[in-house]
Amino acid sequence: MEIRPILASLSKHRIPTVLIVLEIALTCAVLCNAVFMIGQRVSAIRLPNAIDEHSLSMVGLSGTDEKTAGSDIPRNLAALRGIPGVQAAGAISTLPLSHNNWGWSFGTSPDVSVFDKKTVNFSLFFLGEGADKALGLRLLEGRFFNADDYADSSFGSAPLPETHVTLVTHSIAERMWPGQSALGKTYYTTSHYYTVVGVIADVLRPNIDGPGEAANYYSAFFPMSAEGSKGNLRRYVLSSAPGDRDRVMRAAEQKLDELNPNGVTKSAIYSDMRDQYFADMRSMAWMLVLVCVVMLAVTAFGIVGLTSFWVGQRRQQIGIRRAVGASRSHILQYFQTENFLLSGAGVVLGMSLAYGINLYLMRHYEITRMPWYYLPVSAIALWVLGQLAVLGPALRAANVPPVVATRSA
Amino acid sequence: MFGYYLDLALRSLKRHRVLTGLMVLSLALGIGACITTTTVLRLLSGDPLPQKSDRLFYAQVDPNAKEGYIAGQTEPPATMTYVDAMFLLHAHRAKRQAAVALTSGKIAPQRANERPFYSDGVQTTADFFGLFDAPFEYGSGWTAADDEGGSRVIVIAGFLNQKLFGGANSVGKTIRMNDHDFRIVGVLKPWSPQPRFYALDLGGHDYGGDGDAMFLPLKTAMDLKMGPQDIECYNAVTDVDNLAAAPCMWLGMWVELPDQAAVADYRTFLANYAKQQVAQGRFSRDETALLDLMGWLRDQQVVPDDVRLQAGLAYGFLLICVLNTVGLLLAKCLRRSREIGVRRALGATRGAIFGQFMVEAGIVGLVGGLLGLGFAELGLFGIRHQPAEYASLAHLDLSMFLFTFVVALVASLIAGLLPAWRACAVAPAPQLKAS
Structure with a gap:
């Protein structure tokens, strides 16, 4: 042409x-x-998120007396586990993409200070016994928390948990100890230190930045006993077959309302929470x-x-x-x-x-x-x-x- | 003459219906998109307190460590420690001053067999209501003595009063919040400034909602350990329950300064305070800031990025639509060269031809504007059904309604300029010869 x-x-x-x-x-x-x-x-x-997003539902419970949490939480969990269709239940402080963030910066050497540029900010998740199973965390290396870890953990007056064990995500392991196994390594802040007992697949933080940021997965998990939780184990997570989630969630909310007349419950199916975050x-x-x-x-x-x-x-x-x-x-x-x-x-x-x-x-x-x-x-x-x-x-x-x-x- | 042009323009537009339709439609889409996004943008960047925003200032000091500090470049943090806020509060150097943090509390129902519920609240100091012109339905705020004594007093929002007491005057009555009794001293009229300027960076949402449900003295909230929504710590914390002494920032500090002299005085006062703290070794940075309300909103970039991007996108889109209209109008008027030649030969001046084509473009613009208004209403309707926190605010107001026609006319006249100019430059003789 x-x-x-x-x-x-x-x-x-x-x-x-x-x-x-x-x-x-x-x-x-x-x-x-x-x-x-x-x-x-x-x-x-x-963004992928290594928990069982499609079998998870959540009931938040607040307004109850912190002093009786040691007996309330096990009683509530026993009732929740009795609901037909519930495969696992546990109490936890926050959930990925829930906006409810507890962040703290840590470094890899014992003399680290808060002002240190080299520290890395993590989101802290406190797990009550059984919450790891209910969430469906996937272990890559090491072990989950054992009964002793849970028994040995509490909150004192510091804004950090009194325990010495932690689970970290694969992304944290890569960031803190590149090219090495994170198992047995310790991370520090001025007054506290935590030793990695297990590495889990990447779980999103309560708040995330844009896609492609490794920091989206800087989630660290700590054991927390019911007695020592000081009101920080406020969310009950339940796992069930996807088709049962709605019924299980309603039954769980009703149960917790009955057991805690002074408390306020708020429930959601996890996949709805995720949709809400990205709405x-x-x-x-x-x-x-x-x-x-x-x-x-x-x-x-x-x-x-x-x-x-x-x-x-x-x-x-x-x-x-x-x-x-x-x-x-x-x-x-x-x-x-x-x-x-x-x-x-x-x-x-x-x-x-x-x-x-x-x-x-x-x-x-x-x-x-x-x-x-x-x-x-x-x-x-x-x-x-x-x-x-x-x-x-x-x-x-x-x-x-x-x-x-x-x-x- | 105008009537004649109008008639000519309407005839010409009618002759090429499809083309006219395309021009009007594309202009209308561009205008609709622009008006929709501009409405939202204006709404979100509006002045939440127009009667006194120029007299309200947000004070900032910086207790962070020296590391990473670049003098004159590092902005002070958004919130203050309790120690600094109390010093500024008790210094009484401004006409009014208030320290603000957010909280939430469990409210017991007034009737049996109802469940308790959570409400959002503000923990602040006595001047808060006068400072921000919060309107009272019943009663009033609390006093400085209540602040000092940590009295169990509370001001509730109208909607909470409606829910608990059916809207009756509840001043003097008691409500139970977080399992403690509070005496109601005031009930607000509906008050929900947009954005919620007094609580930027204190946690929670910036737009939407009916406003905060309850207001209580800062000291009372601290006594009852009702933690603030957001805490930022700059040093190792040993006792997080003792927020009064913890090296943590969580309070916003607002002051009212009536004139320029007062502002200058307060700046000096603030700078001296920071210098003195540096000298005492408590601070290592002497940076301070005192932004007025609108300056603070800009500094915090309270308008979401997405909203500004949408507006930019819409203006780009309008530009494309205008280009499109120019192209079509031009093609159309060049095809009418012969008609123009005849009119010129019969005595029409260049100005007359120019006027005729501008009238035609103006009509396209007006119709496009009308249709664009429809699209804008549709767009805003769409936005009201979005999940965004500002969604419910999206409504067209009178000024935006008028602005639509200004945009439409300007866009269409700009679009008409080039074709009309080309049309009046047509030389009559060759056109007449060709036929």
């Missing part, structure tokens, strides 16, 4: 040509960044999808409209070309090639614009660098869109009969 006549014709219609190229460029730039932002959100929403992100992702679709439609209609006008304007020329021997497919190809060139110019401009927008967003928002492959993918999408949009007007052009050439316009 000869492109010189196309260029010659475009240069005669400079302003509309520039406009359509600009429109395609802008669409390409916005599309790249919007699709990237959608991708970021989707990968956050899908904002999900709706933003859908909004971005909507904007992209509408924007692509507007651009496509713009191409249709403009090409239609060009076709209308050139009916006589097309007739002449047909009369002097051009086939229908020649005419079709002419408009397709023309659109290919316009889109080409648009996406080249658009890709550099997209890159620029990404740089701007990185500076002013919490947005990471866009991987390069978003650029060509968006470019191809716009090329395809352009070809589809031009097809209708181009077919109409191809159907212009040669006899038009003989009529005066």
Whole structure:
């Protein structure tokens, strides 16, 4: 296909040509960044979390007397375990993605101070006996807590548990002791130290940052006895078959209400809690999808409209070309090639614009660098869109009969 | 003349129905998106206390260790220790001052066979209500003496009063909170500033909700060990129950300063306090800050990133829509070269042609604006059904309603400018010859 006549014709219609190229460029730039932002959100929403998310339900119980927790918690758990369908039950301080965060920074050497830059912030989870099973934590190395560990743990006046054993996630192990086994290693803060007895698969923290951050998995677990819990074991986790969760949760809430007339219960199925955590992100992702679709439609209609006008304007020329021997497919190809060139110019401009927008967003928002492959993918999408949009007007052009050439316009 | 242009424009728009439809639709979509996101953005970045926001200031000092400190660059933390907050409070250097932290408490029902429930609350000091113009339905706030003595007094929100006492005057009555008796001294009218500026960085939500349900003296809350929602510690903590002495930050400090002189005085006072603390070895940084309310909201970037991104996206989208409209209008008017040639030959001036095409663009803009308003209402309806905490606030107000038409007209006139200019530049002779 000869492109010189196309260029010659475009240069005669400079302003509309520039406009359509600009429109395609802008669409390409916005599309790249919007699709990237959608991708970021989707990968956050899908972050893996090594607990049995689909068999878990939770009942929070607060407002009860901390002094009687030593007898209340075992009594409550016994009642919960008696509910038909409950496979395991335990009390815990917080859950992944619950927003309820207890963070503290630790280092690997005994002389670490709070101000030390090298310390790493963990989220602390306090497990009552049985909670590890109810959560479905997956052990990679070492062991879970034993009865002695639980018996030997409590809260004193410090905001840290009085115990010396801990379970850490794989991500913590990698961060604190890269390339070594974390088993038997100790981490420290000014007044306390904890020795790793087991490494578990990555569990998300109560609050997370963007996707791709190892810090999302800096969760550390500690044993906690019911007597010594000082009101920190407020969530009862229950595991059951996924189909039973709803019934189990209701029964458990009712049971705890009966047993603790002075307490306040609040229950949820874990997968709903997770959905809730990501609800904002999900709706933003859908909004971005909507904007992209509408924007692509507007651009496509713009191409249709403009090409239609060009076709209308050139009916006589097309007739002449047909009369002097051009086939229908020649005419079709002419408009397709023309659109290919316009889109080409648009996406080249658009890709550099997209890159620029990404740089701007990185500076002013919490947005990471866009991987390069978003650029060509968006470019191809716009090329395809352009070809589809031009097809209708181009077919109409191809159907212009040669006899038009003989009529005066 | 205008009537004639109007007639010409309507005829021309009617002749190319599909094209006119496309132009109006694309403009309307762009405007709809812009109005929706601008409404939300304006709502979220609005002034929660317009009558006195310029007189309210948020004081900050920095008890953190020297490590990582860069003079003039490291901002002081958002909250204060109890020691610092009490010093500033008792110094009485501002017209009013209050220390604020959030909490929650279990409230016993007034009737038997109902369950207790939790409510959000604020632990603060006596000036809080006057400082923030919180309106009272019944009674009033507590006194400085109640602060000192840790009295068991409480101010409750209207909705809590409704729930517990059916909306009757409950001042003097007793409610049981966290298994202790509190005497109600005041009931607020509905009060829910958006954003909840007084509690940024103290934990919890920034937007939405009916406001906090109860307010009680700081010392009372501390006596009863009702911990704050959020604590940040900067040194090893031995006794977390003794928050008064712990090296932990958890209080927001607000002051009212009536004029520029008072602000300057308070700045000096604050700076001197920090210097004195450094000299005593309690602080290692002498950084302080005293931002006014709106400055504090900006500093805390209270408007969510997503909302600002959406607004940016919407304006990008409007730009695409305008470009699209320019292209279509241009194509349309170039096709009418002959008509223009005839009109010019019959005596129409360039200005007349220009006017005619601008009227046409203006009509597209107005119709696009009307339709865009519909899209904006639809968009806001969509946002009200989102899970975001600000969702329920998304409503179109009069100024945004008018703004829609300004945007629509400006957008369409800008879109019409180039085509109209091209149209009036058409030379009549070649057009007449061609036919």
